[in-house]
Amino acid sequence: MEAEKAAKVCPGTDSAGVSYTSHLDLWSDDKKKASWYKKAEEYWDAQAATLDGILGGFPETSEPDLRESRRFLNIVRSAPKPPGRRRVLDCGAGIGRVTKGLLLEEFDSVDLVEPNERLLEQAKKEAGDARTERFIASSLEQFAPEEARYDVIWAQWVLLYLTDEDLVAFLERCKKGLSSNGTIFVKENVVIEGQWNVDRDDNSISRTDAMYKEIFKKAGLVLQDELRQAHWPKELVPVKMYALRRS
Ligand SMILES: C[S@@+](CC[C@H](N)C(=O)[O-])C[C@H]1O[C@@H](n2cnc3c(N)ncnc32)[C@H](O)[C@@H]1O
DSSP: OHHHHSOOOOOEEETTSOEESOGGGGGSSHHHHHHHHHHHHHHHHTSOSSHHHHTTTOGGGHHHHHHHHHHHHHHHHTSSSOOOSSEEEEETOTTTHHIIIIIHHHSSEEEEEOSOHHHHHHHHHHHOSTTEEEEEOOOGGGOOOOTTOEEEEEEESOGGGSOHHHHHHHHHHHHHHEEEEEEEEEEEEEESSSOEEEETTTTEEEEEHHHHHHHHHHTTEEEEEEEEOOSOOTTSOOEEEEEEEEO
């Protein structure tokens, strides 16, 4: 029983060339955890509130990204008991790129949550319309979705900033935020072969597929579907989409 509860030890590396025997060493005390989040905050403070800034210098990836997301959403919608189309939450929304290019076209209304107030202001300018209801300034580790408010919770290129412990806790809170048949969509950089890697520029972790699946299980979520992003530059970390339901 204890062995089951114990987190799996996953070795990995960071962009400074340091090797780790376990990813948990990244966040093993409060000081490390605080500096983990501070780095990401500082990084996003320094980025331009533009497509180029939000996509790390690869603005051309936005279009294939949104196209594949829509394809995945339609696959999930064609399964029995699909999620509703009423309200969606965009997590780590940045300048509202996903809200504007996908979610507003696919749902009646969108809430956005984003900790960087400058980016959130830009999201209001770029994606704000009568159907964007709430612009919430918060980090995900401090945020709890309102109970049963969302048909879909969309988290893209943001869970890579959360520690494992905070991510499991966040997903557990998301479960409570879902309506019936509600679905959580996760779209993240995922290492398909090899070990996890941390980018020390912004303290983001590219987890392995197995690490994500372990986290989903811990949070009491069932993997309904998964798809690897196609039409993706070879020099970039692969991207995967997961659709998750309450177990
Ligand atoms: C790569 S951008 C992605 C933005 C948007 N999801 C998209 O795909 O266009 C990462 C976003 O995550 C936000 N972020 C960073 N750390 C976060 C945290 N702990 N909680 C919530 N958002 C965070 C950043 O401020 C930034 O807007």
